[in-house]
Structures are given as C-alpha cells and as structure tokens.
Amino acid sequence: MKILITGASGVLGSAIYAAFNSSSNVTGNKVIGTAFSRAKDHPDLYALDLLDESAVEQTIVEFRPDWIIHCAAERRPDVAEKDPEGAKKLNAGVTENLGKLAAKYSSTLVYISTDYVFDGTNPPYAPDATPNPLQLYGRTKYAGEVALQNIGLENYVILRVPVLYGPAPKNTDSAVNILIDIVQDQSGKSYNMDHYATRYPTNVLDIADFLVRLTDSKLSRPLPKIIHYSGDEPFTKYEMCLIFSKLLKLPHTHIIPDAEPPTGAGATTRPRDCHLDCRETEAIGVEGGLGLSLFEDWWEAKFLKDNQ
Template identity: 65%
Template sequence: MKVIVTGASGVLGTAVSDAFTSKGSTDVLSLSHSRTGNGLVQLDLTNNEEVERVFKEFKPDWVIHCAAERRPDVAEKDPEGTRKLNADVPLHLALLSKTLKCKLVYISTDYVFDGRSPPYTPSSITNPLQLYGRTKRDGELAVLGVDGADVIVLRVPVLYGPAPKNSDSAINILLDVVQDQSGKKYNMDHYATRYPTNVVDIADFLVRLTKLKKSIPPILHYSADEPFTKYEICLTFSKILGLPHAHIIPDAEPPTGAGATSRPKDCHLYTRETEDLGVEGSLGLSLFEEWWAEHLQKKQ
C-alpha cells in the first residue's frame, strides 16, 4: 500500500506518518511545507502543478490530509491564507484523488459546531463560530462536493501527544504554564469543555481503518470522552508533576473584548457510528492522566 501524509511535520502528521511507516508493507510519502529531515519531503500544497506532479508520480492508495492552519487566533489575522490552506487545498486534493482513484481522508475539527447542543453526530448541522471553524467547514463541503471522489471527513477535537515543542499543541503548551514558577500569573480558560485526544491513538486508528474491507461513511468522528477545561488540564499536569498551581487563575467567562476569538462551549463529538464500523480494536483511546504520567516519567 502507498500512503501520502500531508502536514507530516506537525504533531498529528508526524504520528500518522510514523504509524504507517512502522508497517513494513506500506510505502509512505511524508510531505512538509518547510521542515526537512526525518524522511520529510518539502512541498507547497498551494502549488497545484507541483502537487499534481508529485502525487501522479507516487500513485497513492490513500492520502491522509493533516496539513491545515489549526490556530484560531492566527486564522483571524490571515483569513486569505487560512481559506486557501483549509478549503482550497482540500478541494484540489479531492479532485486529484478522483483522478488518481485513491482515498482521501480530510482531517477536520469539532469547531465546525457552535458548542450549544452537544453531543454532535456526523449528520449534525454545522455552525462554526469563528473563521477557523468556517474554513474547515468549507473544506468539508469542498471535498464532499466532488462527485466521484472517495473522500472521508474525519472530525477530531483538540489534540495532544509527542511533540518537538510544547507550543506545537494547545494542550502540551499548558505544561509550560504549570512549570513556570516565576511568579507570573495566568488567567486560564475554565469556560469551554474540551475532549483532548491523543494523536498516536488517531494515527493507529487510521492505519486500522485502511484495512477495513467495507464501505466507510463520508463523515466520521474520533474523540476521547474525558471532559476537561484548560484550567482542569493544568490541575492534572500540576498533580502529575507535583507542582503548585496557585499562579493559574480559572476564568469561567466566555472570551470577550477586542481581539478575542469566539470559542464554542462544548463540541463533544458523538463517536458511536465510528465505533460501529467494526474497525479492529475499535477507537483504542488512551486515558489522559495515565498517558501523561507515563510520558512525562519517560522524559525525566
């Protein structure tokens, strides 16, 4: 089997690339926009001609599209670039996958929902609150709208896992907040409920999904079930590390004021349809505190 992974230098993309590479029978092309090394191949996904050349030469069976602008605050500052990466690029990949007769997995987000009436099923009506969510929703509509393309939209929540830098993940970076014992105070979100999900789990699920010998629905949800606010995640890290947390102040109010990016309150993804697919090992989810305790112990 031949698999292309886009965004293969990101936290999720790295895990996906590693998961497929570890299967000796899979030929993996790991694409990155700027980073090199570790088998990464540089490719600007907005360069349609170059993308077509690379894809046609490699002839993939599956394309796992992880590349995206994933940071809502950054998206607001560069709406044109975000729309191009989150909506235009997926459309081109869907058209290309139709031509090459390969399967495309478009990684989407729980932020396509407004967070007002969870849990959300794959057929729930989308209503994103901010530009990031709108561009990811537009990407979904684009890939699903290509008649004849074999496309799967996989919606996931906020992610964590092994990362070169804690700042690469909205969850991992909270470790830096807990470990900052300089006296600096942090106001921490205690408003939005999140369901942090491990990228290694997602990657392993995708490998098992490619082995499924039956039709796959066009939209799937993959999510852990443990609810946390960012403040509660900080308390969990504080417990694991044995560090005080008085410098972290819970903020239970929704984001307001100039420059604040709207965040949905609770976008819990309903995963029963995914569980019922019959993928070997089902979702295979890690427990948040257990995984972090083991991971941080290994790093000491």
C-alpha cells in the same frame, strides 16, 4: 498500498507518518510524508508547498497514492483570524485541490477536520448534525468539508477530531501540550486560563493507530463519508493544568481560572462544548475500535519515562 501524508511534521501528521512506517514491515505499505516550513528539519520528509497546485499534482502523479491523509492546516484559531485569506487558502483551497486530484488519480482522501465546525450549544454531535462554526477557523475547515462534498469525489472520508495532545516536536504545537510550559513557568508570571469551554483531548497516537487499522481493514460496506474520533473525558484547559500540576508536583497558584466566555477586542469566539458522538465510528467494525488513551494515565506514564 501507498499512503501520502500531508503535514507530516506536525503533531498529528508526524504520529500518523510514524504509525504507517512502523506498520509497513507487516503491511508492505509505502509511505511518503510531506512538509513545508519544517521540511529542512526532516530529511525523511518530502518538501512540498501545498499551495503550488502543479507541484502537488506532480507529486501525486509520481507516487500514485492509494490513500491521501490530509493533515496540513492552519489549526490555530487566533492565527486564522489574523490571516483569513491564508487560512482559507490552506484549509479550504488546498483541500478542494487535493479532492480533485484524488478523483482524477483514483485515490481515497482522508481530510482531517475539527469539532469546531459546531457551535457547541447542543452536544454531543453526531456526524450528520448540522455544522454552525462560530469562528473563521471553523468556517474554513467546514468550507473544506463542503468542497469535498461538492466536487464529485467518490472515495473520501472527513475525519473530525477535537483538541489533540501527544508526542510533539514542540509543546507550542499543541493547545494541550503548551499547558505544560505554563505550569512549569514558575517565574512569577500569572496566566488567565480558560475554565469556560469543555474540551475532549484526544491522543494523536490513538488516531494514528486507528487510521492504520482503518486503511488496512477489509470492511463489508463502504466507509462513512464523515467519521468522528474523539476522547470521551471532559476537561477545561484549567482542569488540564491542574492535572499537569499534580503530575509534575508543581504549584498552580499562578494559573487563574476564567469561567467567562472570551470577550473583548481580539478575542476569538470558542464554542462551549463540541463533544463528538463516536457511536457510529465504533459501529464501523474496525478491529480494536477507538482504542482511547486515558488522559491522566498517558501523561503520567510519559513523565515517568522522561525522568528515567
């Protein structure tokens, strides 16, 4: 089996790329990962501009993947608001093009989407719940979902995930990992930290392992078109900071909880609670189920290992 992974230098993409490579000795999988801005830093990855449609098609023609796992995206809501056209092209346009190519060359496409397609007013959200994104980022990711649903691609999966954490090239690559830098900043600078929105941080290693098992499973029925995968522990970003503060044995008085919704010029609207209902994911029957890490336990083990 051949697997093509876009965005393989990012937090989620790198975890998925590593997981499929690790399993290749057992499964016989052949894996290719693509990257763009960081390709020069990753000689094992294939440099590919996903906005170059002819180059993307040439890559698929040459590799003929059985599965395309599309992780590349503009994942930062604030950046998306500042460059709406760029976000639309990457999150929606590229997804639509990959869907057409997957249909043309008989690949199954897994599109990584987001819990931010929901407005956060009525959780938990089942896969068939009606999306209502509040900000441009969510709208562009939902536009990618709609594109796949409209082009007639038979074999695809929309995999919605929430905020992610885990091994990362840089802490700034993850909205969770970056909180470690804030906790460790003991320079006297103060930070207002979101204590309004409830998040369900999910480990990229768990998602990667799930996808390896999913693609290798011999299921008795077709895969659902929409799958939810999410951690089940609720935290605000401020509460995550408190956990990091405890584990790192550092004070947190410089981090000020903000329980109000984002307002004012330049503030990007965030939903209050987009908890994804994963009961249907469990019912798919993939051996091992979700296999979720516990947030504090995982970080405690990581910090301990880093300090050895």
